[in-house]
Amino acid sequence: MPNPYNPQDIEPKWQARWDADGLYKSVVDHSKPKFYALTMLPYPSGDIHIGHWYAMSPSDVRARFKRMQGYNVLFPMGFDAFGLPAENAAIQRGIHPKTWTLANIEREQQQLRTMGMMIDWEREAISCLPGYYRWSEWLFLKFYEMGLAYRKKAPVDYCPNCKTTLAREQVIGEEHICERCGTPVFKKDLEQWFWRITKYADELLDFSKIDWPDKIRLAQTNWIQRSEGAEVTFMVDEVISNQGLVIGNQGLVIGNQESVIGEQEPVTDHQLPVTDPQLPVTDPQLPVTDYQLTVFTTRPDTLWGATFMVLSPEHPLVERITKPEFREAVKAYQVQAARQTEIERMSTEKEKTGVFTGAYAINPVNDARIPIWIADYVLITYGTGAIMAVPAHDDRDFAFAVKFGLPIIPVIDRVDGLAKSFAFPGSVREGFADALKDAGIEFTAAPVGDLGEGLFVTLRGNAQIDRYIALMQAYLVEGNWNEIVGARWAFIFSDGVRELDSVESDAEILARCKAIYPPVSANRTCMEMLSNLPFYRDALYHAEYGAMINSGKFSGTPGDVAKQRVTEWLAERGRGKATINYRLRDWLISRQRYWGAPIPVVYCETCGVVPVPYEDLPVLLPDDVDFMPTGESPLKYHEGFLHTTCPKCGGHATRETDTMDTFVCSSWYQYAYLSPYYRESEPAHADSIPWDTEEAKYWVPVDTYTGGAEHAVMHLLYTRFFTKALRDAGIVNFDEPMLQLRNQGTILGEPRCGDCVEVTGAWEGAAFRAEGVAVYSFKDQATWPPAERGATLVRGEVIDRDDVSLKVQTSEAGELTVVLLNEAMPVAIPGKEKGGTAKDILYHLDVEKMSKSKKNVVAPDELVAQYGADTVRAYLMFGWRWEQGGPWDSQGIEGVVRWINRVWNIVTEAPQAGATETLSERELLRAMHFAVKSVTEDLENFGFNTVIARLMEYANVLNKARSAHYGSALWDEAITNLLLLVAPVAPHMAEELWAFLGKSYSVHTQAWPTWNPAMLVEDEIEIPVQINGKVRGRVTVPADAGEEVIKAAALADANVQRHLEGQQVLKVIVPNKKLVSIVVKGK
């Protein structure tokens, strides 16, 4: 036995032994409870980095812990091996993607082995091998058969750099950039395959059967975004028949969902108007007279306020309703909208654009004739691609209406009762302000230009508004008007009050105002006029639910039932129906790339879309392909692959050359591990199952799944969808693939150093007041003068900075000086001729993600070579809150090194002579049971950092206890338990020490230790005594002492008595026997 701890010797030794013995082979054993622990599989990019270790080692520790607890644990590993980087490597370096990928996998397997994980490598599954992707293809066929796969031409997100389409989930942020390469994507009309994930939208919103983090559940819920509302059908009032088009009503039943399922969709027929499954299913029961225009709204209660409609520029109806004189402008707008990428469309600073079509629709609730516009703020991909605009209760519609002079009529009462009024200077008679004051109405008077004082009035509630109207009528000067906005919309003229309650009144009121005060003549609506006054801005529209107003017989309907009542009424009259809409789109799985699983479909000139028979799978990816420098898929030009015969008629057919999104392969990999490359040599059939059902019955679903939260709306949504589809196919009998999910955080690069500053100034107590600062850039560290702290000068690296001070490291050792900044102080910064400000000084702790270009990557291989895998594993558990992560700290690992060495020494070395530390048996026992308890509970709860902390404490206790107890039976038990607790964390060292103690192989197959709660109880407890909330003393009492005893002891304490002097004791409480709280009063 080598005495010094030498991980470089023992780690490879035990890894080889475990491998040879098949220690980590997982075999179905119905006599034991199973535990399927899964950690996300890596993409073989060529290097396992520290992030993989951070994700995987705690998962491995927990799997080992579960195993020692008596579970039969499955902890497999594989590779998500299709994908773009392999293809790019092929293009750039002329290596075949398969060669590149398999070589990377080989290397990464070796790296993973050095981690000492309990992976059952016999279950390894690699998604790019035919034995794997054959079943990915099989699942495609199954989904197609089930109507879950369909093909359609649709505007899809296309990345010009990756030369492929992307799923909506792979397009990121406001800029709409490609998830993989950051290139802005644009919309392209392409025939693509989709999977009907939307069928499961509601079920995917149900998380009641799984224990997943709130964060993920929320992200998925927001992504799916269920909106309850109604579809309402408007009629276009005049039919324009042009271009010789005769459109029957059926032509307007746009995007019937059923019509696009699989084979029913005539994929080759491009003559038909563009169909889109996102467009509404129009209820055939609805009366069909002229053109129907169906909108989706979450606010049917605002229908009376719909003063215009807006169609998406791509809406198929636009062509047919646009009147000839508007055709040119509409066409131009459509072209402009189409040419713009989504980025441009969205980054127009929200300035609304749009054009009028010349057409009108009839509002079904009041028969109002309202104009139909087109605008790019209405998206073809959501709802029906058309909206009814209610400008009084939607900020977008409001902005649009104000810009284009469309009427804005409030139809929902304000819930806060807020109303405002502005009395123009000179419009009211003397004494009005006093009258307002007497009435208790809130207002401020302020000069308006040089016109005199205006009154800015804020009103609350109807009673106050009524009183105000009465006062205003009494004081209004002839030839003026006054208006109230917000909770009431009233214009007060000298001859009466006119409410703004309809489009007609809007026009009438405006005409009167223009007559009275010509400067407002440019306004097209009352609301436009009112919006010119900033004081009114926050009262002009609101989006809350409130009582309906100006809505015919529905006026007065309370806000909490309005939506439902209107919806029911619409349904009764056949004008609409309750509908639920989702933001979730169907999953676009087609990728125009080579390195993916082929889509097993052929296109026959006579039969159309024909699925490849199950028996003919796999459709193999040809190896002999020429990669285009452009990235275009070589499959399109591979004659042997492209041409085939139709399985139906035997005629000529061409293969689908698109491949599947790699997320398809990773959506079912947890099942692939059950029996990798299942029945590879036998043909598959329609009724096959892609894995061994005996294994499946035992192992799945996954009990604990660990991995990154960045997959919240992609992988983690897709894999749930897959399992629900598999359930409906009768292949699995549960609803959720992963019962428990936990996410680790990200390890970031080590903090960058700050600038070096040289500060002149003077000391002000403990801080240094700066008079001038000179900066040496952090980039030129080699030229920095040494740190210094003198009477008039302070120099060193800036560790932290806030508005008023810098923290400067003023000695090599790390001593910090607080430098107080002066506002007027000169700051000399290289490259800034005029000098800078303190804000320009860069400080330490700027943390970035690790990346090769930033040269801040931590290489795990080097760490393993230096410290050993056990130490690295333990440090990754100890250094951060696991679910949070944080910047790498190359220094911090030393504490773990010391702990590991200490454990080693405790077990292998006899106590030094002359050691005098003592610890009672009872205390040692207590420490042991406490360690077992806390390590067990913390492992269960993913509290990995405190697992190590408790193990460190335990090692410290053992170190102290060693001289007194070494060689005793208790000592033996104590170190045996130490090794058992350490085994999941540091498997190699634990195994080595286990052998050293002469115990039987292997430590990893031992039972997890248990604790006895009775052992945790102390004989005596120390209880703090608080007086008015401040700790003034401590008393030690027997653990079983009663409250009265504790009270008496507390009051007898010398320091407590001192503080009670001259005080009157009001109350003494002893909650839970945890502390004594004494309440006193002076004198």
Added chain:
RNA sequence: GGGGAAGUGUCGGAAGUGGCAGACGAGCAUGACUUAGGAUCAUGUGCUGCAAAGCGUGCGGGUUCAAGUCCCGCCUUCCCCACCA
């Protein structure tokens, strides 16, 4: 603009249901053993103060005998979504 998470020493971070804030480490300081120390061991280490004591969990209020934890109002940072009707 909407939603979420988080703010605790120099740093990473501890603190079931309100109950001694700062566990365990890193760093730093002092000492011991050393040719040496980036090894090891010991001691100390929230801030102010000689001390008594006071102040301390982003800021300001509140509830309570007692608040990092609960309530109200702000500030900052990070993440997700974003013209979704």
